[in-house]
Amino acid sequence: MALSCAGVCRRFSVDLYGIRTNGVTVIYSSFTATSGARHYSSPKSRLGIGLQIVSRLQGANAKYELFLQRYFPRFYVLYHTFTKGIQLLFQDAKEVTVIKTRMLTNSVKVQDLPYRDMEKLRQFRRDMIKAIPLLLISIPPFANYLVFVLMYLFPRQLLIRHFWTPQQQTEFQEVNHSHRAQHHWAVLKGLESAGSHVKDGRLKISLLDLCNKVQSGVHPNISDIQAIRGLFSGAPLSIKRINANQMRQLCPLFFLTPRLPTPMIGTRLNSHAIELLQLDRALSRHGLHQLDDSELRQACYVRGLDSGSLSINQCQEWLSQWLQFSSHLKESEVSLLVHSMVLLSANYPKPSHH
Numbered sequence: 558m559a560l561s562c563a564g565v566c567r568r569f570s571v572d573l574y575g576i577r578t579n580g581v582t583v584i585y586s587s588f589t590a591t592s593g594a595r596h597y598s599s600p601k602s603r604l605g606i607g608l609q610i611v612s613r614l615q616g617a618n619a620k621y622e623l624f625l626q627r628y629f630p631r632f633y634v635l636y637h638t639f640t641k642g643i644q645l646l647f648q649d650a651k652e653v654t655v656i657k658t659r660m661l662t663n664s665v666k667v668q669d670l671p672y673r674d675m676e677k678l679r680q681f682r683r684d685m686i687k688a689i690p691l692l693l694i695s696i697p698p699f700a701n702y703l704v705f706v707l708m709y710l711f712p713r714q715l716l717i718r719h720f721w722t723p724q725q726q727t728e729f730q731e732v733n734h735s736h737r738a739q740h741h742w743a744v745l746k747g748l749e750s751a752g753s754h755v756k757d758g759r760l761k762i763s764l765l766d767l768c769n770k771v772q773s774g775v776h777p778n779i780s781d782i783q784a785i786r787g788l789f790s791g792a793p794l795s796i797k798r799i800n801a802n803q804m805r806q807l808c809p810l811f812f813l814t815p816r817l818p819t820p821m822i823g824t825r826l827n828s829h830a831i832e833l834l835q836l837d838r839a840l841s842r843h844g845l846h847q848l849d850d851s852e853l854r855q856a857c858y859v860r861g862l863d864s865g866s867l868s869i870n871q872c873q874e875w876l877s878q879w880l881q882f883s884s885h886l887k888e889s890e891v892s893l894l895v896h897s898m899v900l901l902s903a904n905y906p907k908p909s910h911h
Contacts, residue, residue, distance in 0.1 A: 622636070622637070634722060635709075638720060638721070638722050639720055641719075642719035642720035642721075643719075645719045646684075646717075646719045649677070649681050649684075649719075650681070652677055653677060653678060653681050656670070656674045656677060656678060657678075667835065668835045668838070668839075670839065671839065671842075671843065672836070672839040672840045672842070672843035673843070673852075675835065675836055675839050676836060676856075679832060679836070684717040684718065684719070687717050688717050690715070691704060691707070691708070691715050691716075694707070708720075712725060712729075713725070713729045713732065713733075727865060730858065730865055731863070731865060731866075733812065734858070734863045734865075736809060737809050737810055737812070737861070738863070738903075739809075740806050740807075740809045740810070741899045741903045742772075743806040744803070744806050744807060744810075744896065744899045745768055745771055745772055745899060745903075747799075747800070747802065747803040747806055748764070748768055748794075748803075748896060749764075749765060749768040749769075749772075751793045751794055751799065751800075751803065752764040752765050752768065752788075753765075754793050755788060755793070757788075760784075760785060760787065760788055763781075763784045763785050764785045764788060766781075767781050767782070767784075767785060767900070771899075771900055771903055771904060774904055775904060776901075776904040776905050776906070777900060777901070779878055779881050779882050782882055782893070782897060782900060782901070783882055785893075786886070786890060786893060788893075789890050789891075789892040789893035789896070790887070790889045790890045790892075794892055794893075794896075795889070795892050796823060796826050796827045796830060796891060796892045796895070797823050797827065799892065801819040801822075804819060804822045804823055804826060805822065807826055807895055807896075808822060808825075808826065810861055810895060810898045810899070811826070811829045813825055813826070813829065826895065827891065830891035830892070830894055830895050831888055831891055833859070833860070833891075833894060834883065834886060834888060834891055834894055836859075837879070837880055837883040837884055837894075838884060840856065840880065841880055841884045845873060845876060845877060845880070850869055853869065853872050853873065853876065854869075854872055856876055857872045857875060857876050860876070860879055860898060860902070861897075861898030861899065861901070861902040862875055862901075862902045862905065863902070867905075867906065871905075871906050875901070875902075875905055875906070878901065879897075879901060882897070883897070
């Protein structure tokens, strides 16, 4: 009996292709007779078997999705959003890799990138930073079950945008902006307080008039902001010179945590402000007319505006006004850029009054 089995083993062999080490995936297999020198499976036949198995797996997956959609519609929405999110995340990672490779190959600096490439890098980095805590939680054994529960209960706080439904994207953007807008009044009062210490009488009056105008519900003109530009490159209104409380009130404008040491907050604010200034310069080179509707709304939202409640024409008008003054700012004046996220967005699109 043993000899018979040995003979069978000598005569035949089964080759498996595409088996992963974790035993999850078997792509295809081939059966080869080894009793002689002749082989009865060609590469084409092996490929054909592989395609058949892939096709069957796709069919099974389609039936599974149909089952979920029919009997568990709410879970199907989560499942579909998650699978699509994975695809979008890998697509973004691939695009970022291409951009980084091109930067290294051609010795291109970040500030010289096209607008869409620069915005892709900025958003991808923010997404990864947000995803890190969830990844750390999932490391211990069996912690993945806890992660799924947390993802379900706190999608806005824990999940990145790839895993939000379209309805959640709209809803969460409104919630995030409302949290940002809660700090507008404190930023204006802090700016007004700092203005009282300005020694130049003309600039002091211009700044206080601007603060009063915005606090009374009036949307300012670009000329009103340009008139006080000189105050924001040194004391007391540059990023590194404003007081700690004002720094903490500015953090939510970029969705940054204020619960850090003051020097670190100042460094992070300055870094994000310079990045925004570089984006503005890239956008000026790119041209507003090149943006589609979603890109236009996102560009306004990043700069402090509640773009979801506005028309496309209003977004274009506002962003055009923003670029009108920001494209001429120096990096030493980025404090004005940050404060303008409140000055230019708090009352838009209310009409101006003189």
